[in-house]
Amino acid sequence: MLAKILIQLDVDPHPSTFDSVVALDGGADHLLRHGGVTEANVTPLVHGAMFTRGGAQLKSTAIFVGGTDIVLAEKVYAKVQSCFFGPVRVSTLFDANGCNTTAAAAVVMAMRHLDLTQSLTVVLGGTGPVGRRVAEMIAVLGGRVRIASRSISRAEEVAEAVVNNVSGGQVQSALLTPGREPECLTGADAVIACGAAGIRLVDAATLNACESLRVAIDLNAVPPAGLESIGSGDKAVDRAGRVDYGAIGVGGLKMKVHVAAIASLFEQNDRNLGTREVLEIAQRLSRTSEKGTDPFSA
DSSP: OOOOEEEEEESSSSOOHHHHHHHHHTTOSEEEEEOSOOTTTSHHHHHHHHHSSOGGGGGGEEEEEEOSOHHHHHHHHHHHHHHOBTTBOOEEEEOGGGHHHHHHHHHHHHHTTOOGGGOEEEEETTTSHHHHHHHHHHHHTTOEEEEEESOHHHHHHHHHHHHHHSTTOEEEEEEOOTTSOOGGGTTOSEEEEOOOTTOOOBOHHHHHHOTTOOEEEEOOOSSSOSBTTOOTTOEEEEETTEEEEOHHHHHHHHHHHHHHHHHHHTTOSOOEEOHHHHHHHHHHHHHHHHTTOOTTOO
């Protein structure tokens, strides 16, 4: 059987060891790691993937684009796609800094407790790479989403971008001022905190005073917590009728989504796994859980 080769294109000088380990866990037989990848130098790397194998063999080669600079990685990913033509292409996955897999895991965890189509979800730090993808996923699912940021202009910009990407998306913008009672939580059924590491967004008293909240998810693993009183290891912890998740509590599913996404790259040669496609993988894992095999267990 032809070896499965994953080409890891990372915009950082040194390719992520985290992504490399997951790639091997996802079924890649060989991993070709490239750091310092840019729009200017990526084309020969893509051509090497496209032209060394042909026909049915192309599905045994795939490309992963990652790195900590999400904007630069998005440009590289777009350039990768532009290199393909006709059937001459390989499957690709975009998950720079874990943005898509983390967002998908958080959204699916919320879905275990809420019908998002009938709910209002507030995304704190919603203008960051994970937050904006959480917002888009919820909008795709038909839920109402409120994007909150310390910059109202940025919140409005991202809300507009999500609406442009999701026809009929129900998206609002709101101002978040850490240290003050955030009006952005008014009427919220769920809150997902996606702020920068080490920044407290909402204190415990404010969080507990929001009686409408049924789910609270904090994706910040670095102290202090983004949502005070939620521990990083919390997983479906019931606090007076509100279900809480911390970053590590979500992380088990994030890892399973990441591994499953890598494995799916080698099923055919024309998959482009971005925000919506990664969400679909997370939903499939959720359905598997409902049938008795729980992929959520860490």
